[in-house]
Amino acid sequence: MNMQRFIISRIVCVSLRPGRPTKTKLIVLTAAALLVSNLLLNLLPDLGLSSIRSKSATEVSIGAEDLAALKEVGDISAGGGGGRYRRISQHLSGSDGSSGDRSVTVTAWSGCQFTALAIDDVLLVNQSTQGLHIFIVNQATASLMGHQVFSSLDELKPLLTSVTAGRLLILTSVQKFRRTGSADEAAALRLLGSSGFQIVSPKKPDMEVTASWVLIAFAKIGRIDEQLMQSRGRQLRLSTQVRLVSEDDPICPSWPPSEDTTRRRRFCQLAEGFNNVCDCSTPAAISFQSRPAPWSTHGVVPxxxxxxxxxxxxxxxxxxxxxxxxxxxxxxxxxxxxxxxxxxxxxxxxxxxxxxxxxxxxxxxxxxxxxxxxxxxxxxxxxxxxxxxxxxxxxxxxxxxxxxxxxxxxxxxxxxxxxxxxxxxxxxxxxxxxxxxxxxxxxxxxxxxxxxxxxxxxxxxxxxxxxxxxxxxxxxxxxxxxxxxxxxxxxxxxxxxxxxxxxxxxxxxxxxxxxxxxxxxxSNYDSRLQGLIDSSVGFNSHFARGCQSAVLAATSLASRTVNSTLPSLLISARASNIRVAQQFWTRVARCFSLNAGLTCLYKGTCQINFQRFILLVLFRPLAPFRLPPGSEPDLTIQNVSWGSRKHRRHSRSPT
Missing domain, CATH: 3.90.550.10 (Spore Coat Polysaccharide Biosynthesis Protein SpsA; Chain A)
Known part of the structure; x- marks a missing residue:
C-alpha cells in the first residue's frame, strides 16, 4: 500500500516538471489515475462481506462470454434475460424414476444483470428481477419446486423455517439487496449455513449491498458450496456436483390416511415454500368448513x-x-x-x-x-x-x-x-x-x-x-x-x-x-354532507400556518367535544381542475397521515372520518356544495407552500 502511494507521488511530480510535452503529461497522469482507482478500491470499507473461493467456482465478465455460457444450457435473451421459466416435469435421474446413486451438476449464475439456474445442462430459470432469488429443488428428482424473490436477508427466515428438511436450496443475488442487521437476518444466515457473511449488525440500518452471491445448501442440514464477490460489474458462475437421495419413503408417514393427505402429498411432491402446508407435525389446514351466506335476495353471486x-x-x-x-x-x-x-x-x-x-x-x-x-x-x-x-x-x-x-x-x-x-x-x-x-x-x-x-x-x-x-x-x-x-x-x-x-x-x-x-x-347522502359543511368549523387559517399547527388545532378542537357527535373541520381550496386538487390534497395527506391518492373525491369534496373528528376538504368550484356564512377565504397552492417537498414537515397522526 505504501509502495503504491510512493509510485503515484513520483509519477505526478515527474509529469508536472516544466518542459514536459502535453501529450506525455496526459499519458502519465492517466496511468496515475488508474493506480489511484486501484488504491481506492483497496481502501473501501468492509461491508461484512468476505471472499469465498472454491475449485468449482469461476468469475466471468458481463458480456458475450456470459451469454455464450448460458446458451450452452438453454436459450436466453440478450441483455440478461426476460424472466423465461421452464419447469422440469420429468425425473432427471432416469426413466424409472429412481435416483439411486446419481449425481447432478447444479450451475447457478449471479450478478448485476441476471440470475440463472441450470441442472445437468437444462436451464430451469433465467430472471433479471433485482433482489435475492431462492430456488427450491427436489432432492430426489432434481425438479424445480419453487422460486421466490426477496429484497433483504431477514425476509428469508419464514421460508427457511417452513421448508421441508433436505430440500436443495440455491440462493443467488441480482444487483442490490438490503442488510438490516436484525435477529431474523442472523437466523436466516445460520439456517443457510453461510460463512460468507459475518453475523453482525451492519454499520448503517437498511444498508444496501451490491454483491454477487451464490449459495447451494440442503435445507436445515448444511451448506454445500458458496461463493461471494463484492466487485461491481462482474458475474459469478458456481457449478457443483450434488448427489440425489432416494425417494422410497413417503412424505410425512405420520399424516393420517385421508383425502386431504392424498392431496397434500401430491402437492408437496411438486411444490414447496407455502407456509406449513408440508410440515409433518403441524401442517396448515387445506379444508375449511363453511356456512354459505343466504344470497336469496341476490340469486347467484360469484x-x-x-x-x-x-x-x-x-x-x-x-x-x-x-x-x-x-x-x-x-x-x-x-x-x-x-x-x-x-x-x-x-x-x-x-x-x-x-x-x-x-x-x-x-x-x-x-x-x-x-x-x-x-x-x-x-x-x-x-x-x-x-x-x-x-x-x-x-x-x-x-x-x-x-x-x-x-x-x-x-x-x-x-x-x-x-x-x-x-x-x-x-x-x-x-x-x-x-x-x-x-x-x-x-x-x-x-x-x-x-x-x-x-x-x-x-x-x-x-x-x-x-x-x-x-x-x-x-x-x-x-x-x-x-x-x-x-x-x-x-x-x-x-x-x-x-x-x-x-x-x-x-x-x-x-x-x-x-x-x-x-x-x-x-339515500340522503348529499343533504347530510351539506349538513356537515353547515355545522363545520373553519380550518383554513390553521392549515395555512403549517402542518404542525393544523394537527395541534384539530386535536384541541376534538378534545373540547362534549357530546357524541364528531366535530367537522372544513378546509376550502381553490382548484379549477383535478390536477390542482391533487396537488392540494397531497399537502393535506402529509399533515394528517393519509394516502396521497385522491381516491376520496366525491363531487369535488373529500370526507375523512377520524376517530375524534371529521375532516372535510372542498375544492371549489368543483364542489356544488355551499359554504357556511362567514367562511374564510379559499386557500390556494401558494398559501400552503410549506407542504412542498422542499419544506415538508411531518407530525404525528391525529386521533
Whole structure:
C-alpha cells in the first residue's frame, strides 16, 4: 500500500516538471489515475462481506462470454434475460424414476444483470428481477419446486423455517439487496449455513449491498458450496456436483390416511415454500368448513379471485378467503392468467374451481377483463360479480358486507360499484363498521360490478391497448354516478403495505361481529354532507400556518367535544381542475397521515372520518356544495407552500 502511494507521488511530480510535452503529461497522469482507482478500491470499507473461493467456482465478465455460457444450457435473451421459466416435469435421474446413486451438476449464475439456474445442462430459470432469488429443488428428482424473490436477508427466515428438511436450496443475488442487521437476518444466515457473511449488525440500518452471491445448501442440514464477490460489474458462475437421495419413503408417514393427505402429498411432491402446508407435525389446514351466506335476495353471486404467476400471494389470499365461514365455496372461482403450474397446484390443493387463460397482456386491465368475462360466462344467472385481486387478505365479514350492500346497488341505478377496500383506512381513522362513503373513483382490489354494466358498457367499450384501469373506469362511470366503500376497510393489501412509510398503518376489520348499514344515510347522502359543511368549523387559517399547527388545532378542537357527535373541520381550496386538487390534497395527506391518492373525491369534496373528528376538504368550484356564512377565504397552492417537498414537515397522526 505504501509502495503504491510512493509510485503515484513520483509519477505526478515527474509529469508536472516544466518542459514536459502535453501529450506525455496526459499519458502519465492517466496511468496515475488508474493506480489511484486501484488504491481506492483497496481502501473501501468492509461491508461484512468476505471472499469465498472454491475449485468449482469461476468469475466471468458481463458480456458475450456470459451469454455464450448460458446458451450452452438453454436459450436466453440478450441483455440478461426476460424472466423465461421452464419447469422440469420429468425425473432427471432416469426413466424409472429412481435416483439411486446419481449425481447432478447444479450451475447457478449471479450478478448485476441476471440470475440463472441450470441442472445437468437444462436451464430451469433465467430472471433479471433485482433482489435475492431462492430456488427450491427436489432432492430426489432434481425438479424445480419453487422460486421466490426477496429484497433483504431477514425476509428469508419464514421460508427457511417452513421448508421441508433436505430440500436443495440455491440462493443467488441480482444487483442490490438490503442488510438490516436484525435477529431474523442472523437466523436466516445460520439456517443457510453461510460463512460468507459475518453475523453482525451492519454499520448503517437498511444498508444496501451490491454483491454477487451464490449459495447451494440442503435445507436445515448444511451448506454445500458458496461463493461471494463484492466487485461491481462482474458475474459469478458456481457449478457443483450434488448427489440425489432416494425417494422410497413417503412424505410425512405420520399424516393420517385421508383425502386431504392424498392431496397434500401430491402437492408437496411438486411444490414447496407455502407456509406449513408440508410440515409433518403441524401442517396448515387445506379444508375449511363453511356456512354459505343466504344470497336469496341476490340469486347467484360469484366471487372470483384474479391471479397471475404469484403463487405465494395466491395461497395467502385463498387461505384468508376460505376461512370466512359464510363463504359459498361452490360460487367461488379463481381466474388464472397464464398456464403456470404452481397456481394450478394451489387450486387443486384447496379444491377450488379455476380457469386458465392465455396471457396476452400483463396489465391489470386485462386481468379484470378476463375475470368479468369468465365469471358471467360460468354463472349465466348471476346479476353481480365480486372481483378480488390475488394479493388481498379478506376480513371475516367480507361476504356479509357485500350481502348487506348489494341491495343498495339493486335499488340505486346511479350506484356504479361497491368496493370493500379503502386505501384511507388506517389505525387513526374511523373504526365504525357500518359507515359507507361515496367516491367517484372505482375502488379496485375487492369490488362488486353489475352484469348489465359489463354487458352494455365495459365489454363493448373496453380499449384494445394498455390502459390505466382506474382512470378509464372513472371516465365510463361519468360525473353522475359513484361507488361506495366502507370507512373501515374489509380488505388488506399486504403487497402494498410493505412499501408504506412507518406512520401509515393500514387497518381493516378483523372480527365478524354484526353491524348495520344506514340505508337512510345513503339515500340522503348529499343533504347530510351539506349538513356537515353547515355545522363545520373553519380550518383554513390553521392549515395555512403549517402542518404542525393544523394537527395541534384539530386535536384541541376534538378534545373540547362534549357530546357524541364528531366535530367537522372544513378546509376550502381553490382548484379549477383535478390536477390542482391533487396537488392540494397531497399537502393535506402529509399533515394528517393519509394516502396521497385522491381516491376520496366525491363531487369535488373529500370526507375523512377520524376517530375524534371529521375532516372535510372542498375544492371549489368543483364542489356544488355551499359554504357556511362567514367562511374564510379559499386557500390556494401558494398559501400552503410549506407542504412542498422542499419544506415538508411531518407530525404525528391525529386521533
Amino acid at each position: 366471487l372470483t379471485v384474479l391471479s397471475s404467476n404469484q403463487p405465494q400471494f395466491l395461497f395467502r389470499t385463498l387461505s384468508s378467503l376460505l376461512s370466512i365461514q359464510s363463504l359459498n365455496v361452490s360460487q367461488t372461482h379463481v381466474m388464472l392468467r397464464g398456464f403456470f403450474e404452481e397456481p394450478r397446484l394451489i387450486c387443486d390443493l384447496l379444491k377450488l374451481a379455476y380457469t386458465q387463460r392465455k396471457q396476452v397482456s400483463a396489465s391489470l386491465a386485462n386481468l379484470y377483463r378476463l375475470g368479468m368475462a369468465d365469471s358471467f360466462h360460468l354463472f349465466p344467472t348471476a346479476s353481480f360479480v365480486i372481483l378480488l385481486e390475488g394479493d388481498v387478505d379478506s376480513s371475516p365479514d367480507l361476504v356479509e358486507f357485500f350481502n348487506r350492500t348489494l341491495p343498495l346497488m339493486r335499488r340505486d341505478p346511479n350506484l356504479f360499484c361497491i368496493g370493500a377496500w379503502n386505501d384511507q383506512s388506517f389505525t387513526h381513522t374511523s373504526q365504525e363498521p357500518g359507515l359507507l362513503l361515496r367516491t367517484q373513483q372505482v375502488p379496485l382490489k375487492a369490488v362488486a360490478i353489475r352484469r348489465t354494466t359489463w354487458e352494455s358498457q365495459l365489454n363493448e367499450q373496453w380499449p384494445e391497448g394498455p390502459i390505466d384501469l382506474a382512470s378509464w373506469l372513472g371516465r365510463v362511470m361519468g360525473p353522475r354516478r359513484y361507488c361506495l366503500r366502507p370507512a373501515l376497510s374489509r380488505a388488506f393489501v399486504y403487497s402494498q403495505s410493505l412499501r408504506l412509510i412507518d406512520r401509515l398503518r393500514p387497518a381493516y376489520r378483523t372480527e365478524s361481529a354484526s353491524f348495520c348499514i344506514d340505508e337512510e344515510a345513503h
